[in-house]
Amino acid sequence: MVYVTKSFGYIIQALLIFMIHLMVYYETNPIKEMLDEFSDYENLFNYITGWPIYIFVMINYILACTMHPGKIRENWELCYNYPKSQVTYCEACKVVKPPRSWHCVRCGFCVVKRDHHCDFTNQCVGYGNIKPFTFFCIFGFIGCAQFLVRSLQYSYHWINDDLECVKAYSKTYMIFLWFLMYVVLAFALFLTTITKRIIMNVLYNTTTLEQMVIADGALRPCEFITVENNAFDLGEIPNWVQSFGINPLLWFWPISPSRNGVTLGPFFNYLEALFDAKYHMKMI
Numbered sequence: 001m002v003y004v005t006k007s008f009g010y011i012i013q014a015l016l017i018f019m020i021h022l023m024v025y026y027e028t029n030p031i032k033e034m035l036d037e038f039s040d041y042e043n044l045f046n047y048i049t050g051w052p053i054y055i056f057v058m059i060n061y062i063l064a065c066t067m068h069p070g071k072i073r074e075n076w077e078l079c080y081n082y083p084k085s086q087v088t089y090c091e092a093c094k095v096v097k098p099p100r101s102w103h104c105v106r107c108g109f110c111v112v113k114r115d116h117h118c119d120f121t122n123q124c125v126g127y128g129n130i131k132p133f134t135f136f137c138i139f140g141f142i143g144c145a146q147f148l149v150r151s152l153q154y155s156y157h158w159i160n161d162d163l164e165c166v167k168a169y170s171k172t173y174m175i176f177l178w179f180l181m182y183v184v185l186a187f188a189l190f191l192t193t194i195t196k197r198i199i200m201n202v203l204y205n206t207t208t209l210e211q212m213v214i215a216d217g218a219l220r221p222c223e224f225i226t227v228e229n230n231a232f233d234l235g236e237i238p239n240w241v242q243s244f245g246i247n248p249l250l251w252f253w254p255i256s257p258s259r260n261g262v263t264l265g266p267f268f269n270y271l272e273a274l275f276d277a278k279y280h281m282k283m284i
């Protein structure tokens with residue numbers, strides 16, 4: 001298996017951020033002139049779906065890349081009667097791992113409730129950053145869809161030669177736009193599979209890794225495997241609360257669920273990421 005190394009991952013991160021801003025540029029470039037030619041409803045739609053989506057994508061992406069995916073506290077204790085066989089020792093980190101913790105070779109540390117290592121965020125997705133990662137996928141997909149619809153609209157007017165502000169664009173400009181549409185479409189399709197998987201994982205309290213083990217490493221992109229007799233599955237709502245926090249008002253806000261139901265806000269997320277594994281065990 002060929003892995004994307006951590007340093008090569010920074011290049012992927014830079015390319016993704018560059019692509020997002022290229023999309024914003026191509027989408028907003030002719031918009032000022034177009035606004036005069038659109039109906040009021042369409043203009044209202046533009047305002048509601050434009051910048052807020054960009055802001056949500058960027059905040060959640062930055063959080064998914066920077067928040068610790070799930071650090072193991074030194075003196076955690078095993079609560080409830082989970083099988084002792086699930087508690088193992090990591091030779092590399094020199095820590096006793098709680099159940100569902102896996103060592104990531106690329107990150108270089110153990111991650112609590114590790115889901116998978118994401119090349120786009122250049123770190124693991126785990127207990128600590130599953131919420132911003134999920135929202136990055138959801139808002140990212142909406143942003144891609146919006147870009148594709150808008151670009152199709154520009155292309156239609158350019159081909160028909162019937163809109164002043166789009167008419168002036170050169171062939172090269174449009175060819176590059178179509179190439180970008182192709183890349184964004186591929187990324188959007190990838191996001192649909194990953195978004196579906198991550199939401200199912202949250203609802204059924206499983207991880208991609210656990211399913212990989214059942215599938216013997218051959219998990220297909222759209223495949224979701226139900227883990228039989230899953231001791232961690234509390235039911236769909238409690239599972240959701242475990243990953244997204246207790247307060248429904250904050251479920252769709254880019255901050256992480258914190259310990260004891262207290263949310264400290266985005267600037268304190270790094271503190272929250274140093275969560276207590278004992279609390280995690282009580283939660284599950």
Ligand SMILES: [Zn+2]
Nearest residue numbers: 090093103110
């Ligand atoms: Zn480790």
Ligand SMILES: [Zn+2]
Nearest residue numbers: 104107117124
């Ligand atoms: Zn990792």
